[in-house]
Amino acid sequence: MATGFFDGLEPVRFVGPDAKDPYGYRFYDKDRVVLGKRMEDHLRLAICYWHSFCWPGGDPFGGDTFQRKWMAAGDPMEQARLKADVAFEMFQLLDMPFFTFHDRDIAPEGATLAESNANVNAIADIFEKKMAETGVKLLWGTANLFSNRRFMSGAATNPDPEIFAYSAAQVKNAMDVTKRLGGANYVLWGGREGYETLLNTDLKRELDQLGRFLSMVVEYKHKTGFKGTILIEPKPQEPTKHQYDYDVATVFGFLKAYGLENEVKVNIEQGHAILAGHSFEHELALANALGIFGSVDMNRNDYQSGWDTDQFAMNVPELALAYYEILKGGGFTTGGTNFDSKIRRQSIDAADLIQGHIGSADAIARGLLAAAAMIEDGRLGGFVEDRYAGWSKPENAAILKGDVSLEALADRVHATDLEPQPKSGRQEYLESLVNLFV
Amino acid sequence: MATGFFDGLEPVRFVGPDAKDPYGYRFYDKDRVVLGKRMEDHLRLAICYWHSFCWPGGDPFGGDTFQRKWMAAGDPMEQARLKADVAFEMFQLLDMPFFTFHDRDIAPEGATLAESNANVNAIADIFEKKMAETGVKLLWGTANLFSNRRFMSGAATNPDPEIFAYSAAQVKNAMDVTKRLGGANYVLWGGREGYETLLNTDLKRELDQLGRFLSMVVEYKHKTGFKGTILIEPKPQEPTKHQYDYDVATVFGFLKAYGLENEVKVNIEQGHAILAGHSFEHELALANALGIFGSVDMNRNDYQSGWDTDQFAMNVPELALAYYEILKGGGFTTGGTNFDSKIRRQSIDAADLIQGHIGSADAIARGLLAAAAMIEDGRLGGFVEDRYAGWSKPENAAILKGDVSLEALADRVHATDLEPQPKSGRQEYLESLVNLFV
Amino acid sequence: MATGFFDGLEPVRFVGPDAKDPYGYRFYDKDRVVLGKRMEDHLRLAICYWHSFCWPGGDPFGGDTFQRKWMAAGDPMEQARLKADVAFEMFQLLDMPFFTFHDRDIAPEGATLAESNANVNAIADIFEKKMAETGVKLLWGTANLFSNRRFMSGAATNPDPEIFAYSAAQVKNAMDVTKRLGGANYVLWGGREGYETLLNTDLKRELDQLGRFLSMVVEYKHKTGFKGTILIEPKPQEPTKHQYDYDVATVFGFLKAYGLENEVKVNIEQGHAILAGHSFEHELALANALGIFGSVDMNRNDYQSGWDTDQFAMNVPELALAYYEILKGGGFTTGGTNFDSKIRRQSIDAADLIQGHIGSADAIARGLLAAAAMIEDGRLGGFVEDRYAGWSKPENAAILKGDVSLEALADRVHATDLEPQPKSGRQEYLESLVNLFV
Amino acid sequence: MATGFFDGLEPVRFVGPDAKDPYGYRFYDKDRVVLGKRMEDHLRLAICYWHSFCWPGGDPFGGDTFQRKWMAAGDPMEQARLKADVAFEMFQLLDMPFFTFHDRDIAPEGATLAESNANVNAIADIFEKKMAETGVKLLWGTANLFSNRRFMSGAATNPDPEIFAYSAAQVKNAMDVTKRLGGANYVLWGGREGYETLLNTDLKRELDQLGRFLSMVVEYKHKTGFKGTILIEPKPQEPTKHQYDYDVATVFGFLKAYGLENEVKVNIEQGHAILAGHSFEHELALANALGIFGSVDMNRNDYQSGWDTDQFAMNVPELALAYYEILKGGGFTTGGTNFDSKIRRQSIDAADLIQGHIGSADAIARGLLAAAAMIEDGRLGGFVEDRYAGWSKPENAAILKGDVSLEALADRVHATDLEPQPKSGRQEYLESLVNLFV
Numbered sequence A, B, C, D: 001m002a003t004g005f006f007d008g009l010e011p012v013r014f015v016g017p018d019a020k021d022p023y024g025y026r027f028y029d030k031d032r033v034v035l036g037k038r039m040e041d042h043l044r045l046a047i048c049y050w051h052s053f054c055w056p057g058g059d060p061f062g063g064d065t066f067q068r069k070w071m072a073a074g075d076p077m078e079q080a081r082l083k084a085d086v087a088f089e090m091f092q093l094l095d096m097p098f099f100t101f102h103d104r105d106i107a108p109e110g111a112t113l114a115e116s117n118a119n120v121n122a123i124a125d126i127f128e129k130k131m132a133e134t135g136v137k138l139l140w141g142t143a144n145l146f147s148n149r150r151f152m153s154g155a156a157t158n159p160d161p162e163i164f165a166y167s168a169a170q171v172k173n174a175m176d177v178t179k180r181l182g183g184a185n186y187v188l189w190g191g192r193e194g195y196e197t198l199l200n201t202d203l204k205r206e207l208d209q210l211g212r213f214l215s216m217v218v219e220y221k222h223k224t225g226f227k228g229t230i231l232i233e234p235k236p237q238e239p240t241k242h243q244y245d246y247d248v249a250t251v252f253g254f255l256k257a258y259g260l261e262n263e264v265k266v267n268i269e270q271g272h273a274i275l276a277g278h279s280f281e282h283e284l285a286l287a288n289a290l291g292i293f294g295s296v297d298m299n300r301n302d303y304q305s306g307w308d309t310d311q312f313a314m315n316v317p318e319l320a321l322a323y324y325e326i327l328k329g330g331g332f333t334t335g336g337t338n339f340d341s342k343i344r345r346q347s348i349d350a351a352d353l354i355q356g357h358i359g360s361a362d363a364i365a366r367g368l369l370a371a372a373a374m375i376e377d378g379r380l381g382g383f384v385e386d387r388y389a390g391w392s393k394p395e396n397a398a399i400l401k402g403d404v405s406l407e408a409l410a411d412r413v414h415a416t417d418l419e420p421q422p423k424s425g426r427q428e429y430l431e432s433l434v435n436l437f438v
Helices: A039-043 A049-054 A076-094 A113-134 A161-180 A203-224 A248-257 A270-275 A280-290 A316-328 A350-377 A379-387 A394-401 A406-416 A427-434 B039-043 B049-054 B076-094 B113-134 B161-180 B203-224 B248-257 B270-275 B280-290 B316-328 B350-377 B379-387 B394-401 B406-415 B427-434 C039-043 C049-054 C076-094 C113-134 C161-180 C203-224 C248-257 C270-275 C280-290 C316-328 C350-377 C379-387 C394-401 C406-415 C427-434 D039-043 D049-054 D076-094 D113-134 D161-180 D203-224 D248-257 D270-275 D280-290 D316-328 D350-377 D379-387 D394-401 D406-416 D427-434
Strands: A045-048 A098-102 A137-142 A185-188 A229-232 A264-269 A293-298 A337-339 B045-048 B098-102 B137-142 B185-188 B229-232 B264-269 B293-298 B337-339 C045-048 C098-102 C137-142 C185-188 C229-232 C264-269 C293-298 C337-339 D045-048 D098-102 D137-142 D185-188 D229-232 D264-269 D293-298 D337-339
Touching (some): A045 A049, A045 A076, A045 A350, A049 A076, A049 A098, A113 A137, A113 B406, A137 A161, A161 A203, A161 B394, A161 B406, A203 A229, A203 B280, A203 B406, A248 A280, A264 A280, A270 A280, A270 A293, A280 A293, A280 A316, A316 C316, A350 A427, A394 B203, A406 B203, A427 C350, B039 B350, B045 B049, B049 B098, B113 B137, B113 B161, B161 B203, B185 B293, B203 B229, B203 B248, B248 B264, B264 B270, B270 B293, B280 B293, B316 B350, C045 C350, C076 C113, C113 C137, C137 C161, C161 C203, C185 C293, C203 C229, C203 C248, C248 C280, C270 C280, C270 C293, C280 C316, C337 C350, C350 C427, D045 D049, D045 D076, D045 D350, D049 D076, D113 D137, D137 D161, D161 D203, D185 D293, D203 D229, D203 D248, D229 D293, D248 D280, D264 D270, D264 D280, D270 D293, D280 D293, D293 D316, D316 D427, D350 D379, D350 D427, D379 D427
Parallel strands (some): A045 A098, A045 A337, A098 A137, A264 A293, A293 A337, B045 B337, B293 B337, C045 C337, C098 C137, C229 C264, C264 C293, D045 D098, D045 D337, D185 D229, D229 D264
8 A cells, every 4th residue: 555554465355264363354245144134334433543553562660652753753743644544554454434532632732732632623524535535433532631741630520620621622622523524422531530549639620610510511412413422431540540531320310410411422442441340241231321321432441450451352252241231221323333452562564463363353253253143042031021020010100109118018918928939040051041142 | 143144244335445355345435525416316326136136046058056045945925025034134234325126126026916016015015114214215126027927028118909918017016116116217128029930010100009018108108207207228239139129229219209308318238238239438428418318237348249138337447437428418317326236147146146246336336436537637528628629709600500501501611612621630649638636 | 869958850871062050060971081081980979068068158248148058057967967968969970080178078077186186087087888779989088177276376386286296186086097998199278378557467487387287198108108198289369368379380389498308299279370370271281290280179269359269160162271381280080079169048949059060061071072182183292392392402401401601601592693583382282272172 | 068959958858756847857867876786777768869850750741750860961971070069969958878870870871891991981980079078878889781772572581692692791890880889789680681561571581591591690709709799679560560689578489599599688778669469577587597698679569550550668667577577587787778669750850859859868866766766676576486385395305396297287286186276366366566656
């Protein structure tokens, strides 16, 4: 291709399950119809800009390993254009339908916010043209309110209202760009919206600031006619010691407190779920139960590491359970599956970047197929329905309707000296059943 | 004393900070006035029945080590009466103002719920008399909805509505007893209100069941004129893999979803905070910020153990931070400091049981004194106020009032090319300041 | 069958991968030859006595849920015989080649150790007969030195030498029984060999006690001519706060310190690896690297629970990585795959007990098949060999032989201004490669 | 001072416990005699170069916040000299006796290793002069074998022997510099000596490489006559997924395997202990028990964060337990207390850097004083001695000497139907006792 970065790498296409080499999709077959919908439309896979094109391979103990040419010294806008070229080459090489980005991923920061915005908008012009040419779409955009030192004590939750204002101005531009590019969603991840120590923090005040900020975003969305979904991405900590958007349940309470539960949904990340002490499927199931499921940042956290490892998801049984929850909830609407995944810092070749996406897309596709098979089989779902069948009886349905008091239930129990007997939860059977499909 | 269990142990009284032996209160001086209130009235210390008198010293890998005489074979009600005698002897030995219990702690389960209730009520008669004699009060009562096998798949969240009904009937009696004994609060801890596997669970349905159950409890409280506070005690897991009342933020969202946020507060446990990935002071501060702080289950979780270790709280600097949050929120109203703490299973002597309470009461008292000193000093609080001072300016206060839009803020930023500069958070200074007082 | 416990359950046999019901082995095909050996001989599956027949379904917050008839009141030896009958019925129902037990699992404790030993020996007589009849073999025996209160402060590491002596006497009998029954190994798990607090512990002394105890066991093994392997089972904690046999690396250092590294090997448990902060495959690989790999306690720890959950292993990709390490090390000799797995406490039916073993045996078989395929394919192993190929050059091989000094290497570097270039570690490629086989 | 960096900050000196401001030592009184030795000589406090002068305040999600002038663009050696000036100003401002550094902390990397070494040596010339002028001494030096991309797959454990050679050459120079500056120790921290995935790793081979490397270091030490101690610093993970020097027990096993247990000791870090699942005092006690205790990297890990937070140690009771173990083992010989602690990235002022060291030095001093008081009091130590007193009886001492067999002990037990009774471990008493002194 034109940039030469992927020289020697063939376009990645469906090769079927019998292929003996992992370069090629063995299961990700975009046109295959699953539960009445094309696989591509089910999964809505997106490549993220930050991990793939912006992260240089550094970690807290070591510098860059990747040394991409667009990260070298040079005119920053020139480099941003080269990066955009490489990005779209990769989208096409992998035949992926979507991408995602932060404003600062795509263009350099200028001397003022106006200059920074102009940089972002200039690259967005290029994106607009490339998207039209290639058919690649934007799953979501977002603003980076965490890297610059001005955000060190928060963006919306900063003790300094000037930084709140600055953040608002930056988000406005990111939302404008996202709308212009037809983004299906707009995401807020509050990496600095938390605290390092309670000793210098007024929790109540910061929550109110965050609530107000989010309300302003929602108001602006409606004013501009942006049709996408506003998404919050929960994470318990890192970089801050404690982040306000800890997990799905915390975000739900926050939305309820500020009357935003019908306006905002969640973008759930596997790695963030793990760091918060939950399984990924828990967070998905809970978001569905609470009516705020939106989208997925797909990756895998190393179970032995206490930080966000953002590895490519590769464990098919785990992915099957995740898509089972997603499909049970009706699947994605505006959301999708964003590869919030990065190659390891020792994986320094362009081929590694491609292979990570292939391997994970395939594992995801297998997860989806297994989940669909579990739904079609029906035994899992049927077991659950049977388990709660007693609640359909009129006298029990009345309890949930609020027609029965504590005393009335007590009377019912004592009238017959009721002694209910436990029934097996059959977990091992259900786990064995799942293994029929993965 | 009459039971002989504490033979050889002297009544524990204030001996002053210079005492050279840890048997005696060096800092817990109940009549000492701190910030205008007696220390006893600040702390409202309570001894719990379950750890002190019911737990036999067993763990998942080993049987009983304590071999208390009231746990030996014999007539269960006779043993329950002996246990009550020992309990009140201990309350007086330690000169503690409150106690707490589960229904099943104080009396044996009968063949039917009616019989079980009768057993509970019979012991409550004894309590009533002993409380009048000794002046010891009830901080709170609760129902054990987790030990019996009927609750293995939940109480209020059980798939079987009969178990929901049974639970309601049991709670009704526990609430009646708590009211009769003048309990200052009634607590619900949902040890089985969660799931072991999502594969057999309907999350939405179980949350609705739990919401309905709690509403029934609140309705019954008002109907009976019980003046105490209804408290939920968050815990993330153990014994279940995932408990619905995960942490303070989760409980808040749950209360909001069912319209109970003005009716129910939280009873926060140090160990549960740790298991949920939070510091104790975080949970306290958050509950205050959300307006749902109620009471405290005081203990300490071993930082290297992944289960609920319920050790006696002994680390003064940590306790100082906890009471600093409690005092900043106005202190306890109906709530108090319940020793949800157990001696180690190798601490098999009666003296160990007493020493655990002495040592922890003293550490708690030191924590309170340090917290009060921090408040009186004022530098910590003043630092925080100064940090957010910018929000008092009219143009910034207007933001939080909702009078300013995203676009208006963007205009403000661009008008002056605003570039706000970060200010030091001074964490090390604040931590050093705290160390002046502990 | 005679006891009636498994009434209604059919013998479990190989039914092939296309079976639509999880009752039956779809992949565990004992006679299938894998890498030149029968699958049964590769895996050497064993059913454990404690989880399957002794655990009543209790946990720290709740009582028994299983209510097996052999756990009911009655003559303890009568019940032990019934339990033995049920156990052998299950071994045959599942067609498993091995079993494992603690002395206290099989027979009740008596008034003296002599009586306890007599009880054990009486049941061993029964075992002997049943083993001859059924062909079921003993993978290993062990002594329970943790449940009785006398061991609360340790067995071999107890501050009281009388408890050390008692433990020695009990182990002697357990070794005798194991030898008599043709056990392939003898295991020591030191659940109480650790400390609850350093404040009352002399670490050095306790390590010496443990070293001496283990030496006595080895000496006795040789004296009696027992041909099995002595195995230590590492675990970091639980029930104790800190256990001396923390993990494989710790055990290795301990064995080296007491000169036992050629006499004792490790029995590695998945759940214990996880609790110690390692992956299962790490512990297996390390044991092979250190030359002390012995056997496996197979289960799965819930990744979100901080205690030993001992679930049935069901995740095939994880099992594939485990058996890949085992096969690379040459596979089992005297060791095997012991199901140290328990059904959930809500799985109260006999069918659950069977289904757990079926589902896990099948997942294990799939893991073995995938591992074998990875080895036969050769690309994974070849990649690793190539990666270290530079060390075969004579000048580099000389380094490891000890023939080159720090200064000589420095000279070599400076002579050519050596600047070695990093090469990709290709993790994503390797993970994708693994996914070809699982 | 000359550089102006600390303008406005007064020299920090002992002001006594009644001081009301945290700027000044309230407890760190260097000349105070504790257990017969000056406090300065007990603690041997050292300021580290990397956190204080090299870390720019970045984290994985955000850039530099500190913007120190010596980190700005400019001639790197000029900046290195400015940094050295600031460093020694700080050593004197704080009146600290020692410092520590990595080679790359003090001087920039050149185009070749020879050039890099020359840079290091040039700064060492400056150090030599400044040390003579100020009396500040070097606690230890070390080589940075982790930041440059060449080390991404390890230094001594790299699959590429050229990187092993390069590392050897770099370490040689770092050892030479350390010797020249009179360093009391030389440290090796293997941040990249581990693996990211087992799939590309030959564990056995890498351990052998590491063993050989360490042996070369020891040989070179003896050849050059360096009198300092060679120290390994254990850490379980981060940046690598799994580091070979996991914890003290693992390092001990490694040293035994390569015959280095009498040549190399450990430098124990609080944060690394926590990440490995241990308490700090455990690692200290174990190192003493195994005879390999060397030195301490003092800091504090946030208990809720799963990465290395390197905060300033401020919790006095925890520090008291740490120094209690250190003093029981005889205290430091060549080792000392290195502040491996960094101010938070929001603490951007020079005053924060000073305050962090003051606050922590004071907390450490209080920890030492408490530990000394515990030792002088004698009750803690006496309790432990009494607990094991039974082992002094001749028949029990004989067991540890190896004069008694398993059978002989069994005979002893059966002869008297021995039934040893458990004794209380009295943990709550001991914890209360500790609280008399902190």
